[in-house]
Amino acid sequence: MSDIALSISRPNEKPVRSAAGALHTIQTVCILIVALVIVSPLFLLVVASLKDDRFQILADMGSFRAFWVSNPTLNNFKEVGHFSGELAFGRYLFNSLLILSITVCSGVIVNSMAGFVLAWGSVKGRATILSIVIALYVIPQESIIMPLVIMVSRAGMTDTFAVQIVPWIASPLYIFLFYQFFAQLPKELLEAAQMDGASIFRIYRSIFMPLSLPAVATVSILTGIETWNQYLWPILVTQTDYARPIAVAIATFFGQDSIYWDRAMAASVLMMIPILGLYLAFQRWFVSSFVGSAVKG
Amino acid sequence: MNMQQSTVPSLAKGKRQARNKSHRGRLFQEASMLAPAVVLLTLFLIVPFILSFWTAMTNQPLVPRPTPLRFIWFTNFVRIFQDDLFWTALWNVSRFAFWILPVQCGLAFATALLLHQKIPFRNLLRGMFFLPAITSMVVVCVIWGTLFQYPTGPFNQILGFVSAGYIQPIDWLGDPEWAMFSIVLLSAWQAYGFQMIVYLAGLQGIPDELYDAARIDGANAFQRFWHVTMPGLRPTHVFVLVITTIQAFKLYTQVAILTQGGPKSSTETVVHYMVRAGFEEQKMGYASAVSVILFVIVLIIALVQRQLLRRFDV
Numbered sequence: 001m002s003d004i005a006l007s008i009s010r011p012n013e014k015p016v017r018s019a020a021g022a023l024h025t026i027q028t029v030c031i032l033i034v035a036l037v038i039v040s041p042l043f044l045l046v047v048a049s050l051k052d053d054r055f056q057i058l059a060d061m062g063s064f065r066a067f068w069v070s071n072p073t074l075n076n077f078k079e080v081g082h083f084s085g086e087l088a089f090g091r092y093l094f095n096s097l098l099i100l101s102i103t104v105c106s107g108v109i110v111n112s113m114a115g116f117v118l119a120w121g122s123v124k125g126r127a128t129i130l131s132i133v134i135a136l137y138v139i140p141q142e143s144i145i146m147p148l149v150i151m152v153s154r155a156g157m158t159d160t161f162a163v164q165i166v167p168w169i170a171s172p173l174y175i176f177l178f179y180q181f182f183a184q185l186p187k188e189l190l191e192a193a194q195m196d197g198a199s200i201f202r203i204y205r206s207i208f209m210p211l212s213l214p215a216v217a218t219v220s221i222l223t224g225i226e227t228w229n230q231y232l233w234p235i236l237v238t239q240t241d242y243a244r245p246i247a248v249a250i251a252t253f254f255g256q257d258s259i260y261w262d263r264a265m266a267a268s269v270l271m272m273i274p275i276l277g278l279y280l281a282f283q284r285w286f287v288s289s290f291v292g293s294a295v296k297g
Numbered sequence: 298m299n300m301q302q303s304t305v306p307s308l309a310k311g312k313r314q315a316r317n318k319s320h321r322g323r324l325f326q327e328a329s330m331l332a333p334a335v336v337l338l339t340l341f342l343i344v345p346f347i348l349s350f351w352t353a354m355t356n357q358p359l360v361p362r363p364t365p366l367r368f369i370w371f372t373n374f375v376r377i378f379q380d381d382l383f384w385t386a387l388w389n390v391s392r393f394a395f396w397i398l399p400v401q402c403g404l405a406f407a408t409a410l411l412l413h414q415k416i417p418f419r420n421l422l423r424g425m426f427f428l429p430a431i432t433s434m435v436v437v438c439v440i441w442g443t444l445f446q447y448p449t450g451p452f453n454q455i456l457g458f459v460s461a462g463y464i465q466p467i468d469w470l471g472d473p474e475w476a477m478f479s480i481v482l483l484s485a486w487q488a489y490g491f492q493m494i495v496y497l498a499g500l501q502g503i504p505d506e507l508y509d510a511a512r513i514d515g516a517n518a519f520q521r522f523w524h525v526t527m528p529g530l531r532p533t534h535v536f537v538l539v540i541t542t543i544q545a546f547k548l549y550t551q552v553a554i555l556t557q558g559g560p561k562s563s564t565e566t567v568v569h570y571m572v573r574a575g576f577e578e579q580k581m582g583y584a585s586a587v588s589v590i591l592f593v594i595v596l597i598i599a600l601v602q603r604q605l606l607r608r609f610d611v
Contacts, residue, residue: 024416027411027416028416028417031411031412031416034408038428038486039425039428041429041440041441042429042432044443044444045436045439045440048443058443058446059449061449062446062449062450062451062454063454066451110334110337111334113330113331113333113334114330114331114333114334114335117327118331121327121330122323122327123327123328123331129335136338136343138595138596138599139342139346139595140543140591140595142547142549142571142588142591143346143349143588143595144342144345144346144349144588145588146352146571146581146584147344147345147346147349147352147585148345149575150348150359150581151345151348166337166341167340167341168341169337170337170341172342175334199323199326200326200327200330201330204330225430231550231554232550232553232572236572236576247433247434247435250435250439251435251553251554254438261442261443264439268439268440271433271435271436272432272433272436275431275433276431279427279431283424
């Protein structure tokens, strides 16, 4: 307070800056505290997964020992990290990774091709298709899931990888995001390439896609998070270990009388790692590209 | 391609033909680039969507039965509207929406405002604030399942400590009075990150000149916030509120894992009701009717958003 008063009575550079500096420090400390509080549950998770005893985990939760592990052990991870049998979380993780990578890759390709043609193609009816795509965005996954289950079980697709991948590759939202991104690129890019006799696919692949890293990153992260966290769909269409994703497997811990928190925590940490990697790999482009597209969507 | 650009008619004609041919080739290429998305969207979105209206008016079971499939018009809808549990579910998701809107959007807005300042480690902090959003709901349930432990979980300990033992331990997930509120807390924590990003984008979209002009006119920090930031964020607010409301009506995963709709149906939701009808009671027609109702609700919310945005644009 005195600093501020001083700066008003004597218009000198230095006190103003120090007052602002103090305010700035307070602000930074506040943000840091908020950030730590927000992240603390995840920190608890990692610490708890390194504790050996599930009763100890619950006992520690009530005190500051929750944030500390005196003799860390990887036993829980060894216990759940099998590839067959009852706790085959290695297998579930592999299943999820397979589903994730195929869905993200094919999603980026399919949706970006469609978005590109809608933005720069010369096919008739582009405007119609675009408005249909935008209208389809309103339909929530939850409201088509019942007939879809009947459809895929009639087609004999239950309990496969394909049933968890194919229905979610094309997405109105991502087609629209790509469309919007391509449409804002300069027309000269297209015209120059056409002068040189490049085909439309060639222009898409060699000119527009390399310029679209922000859109690719955004769609990859969004598709990735969505696919990784799918829960309702896989519980309806998987029955055996064969294609069961890790989210469904972790949820089965809750069905038991006494929950094995130690194993659940270790499996959860396993589940966090790949999606965190994907996010870290793409986050640099993620936020900036959201600026134009998200709000108007 | 250094061919002489001749004016001889026959050559020009040949060129036109070639162009026609290449035009057709281009159309073919464009069509094949569109085809995968169109086919997939038709098969897995449009067809099931239309089917849901048809199935909703039949007595379709989950597994084929000897009894013939009957078209029963609006019987399913009538039964749904006569079921108290459905109204409980609708009331519960409305309650959920009512609570999560201020908590989640407030948290998102506050963190976005903090991150928009010039602070050190901004990217690191933004990453930290976004971490819950990439955490799977199943993992969130594992973590918060321990936080909510009764009677000695962290939350109860903190409450007891802060109130010096005055507040009795709360059975967060087991008490019908508290269960939905507990679901609100963990859902807000998990999902606010996306709204924060949207707010950050909105804040970046407000031109600096507006702030400079306000400053020259002598506006203080609060006035700048109220007369520059808030009006600039109006479309963002609408978008965030609508997305959060729609999300609320689709509430399922956390409830299915942590409470299964209980205790005493206090966390029963529309989607949970639908899945139970379809898969436990095997009444697909009935469940499809619920899904049609869900779609109508979401559609109404989306239309309200459009109206609001249009009004602000003018």
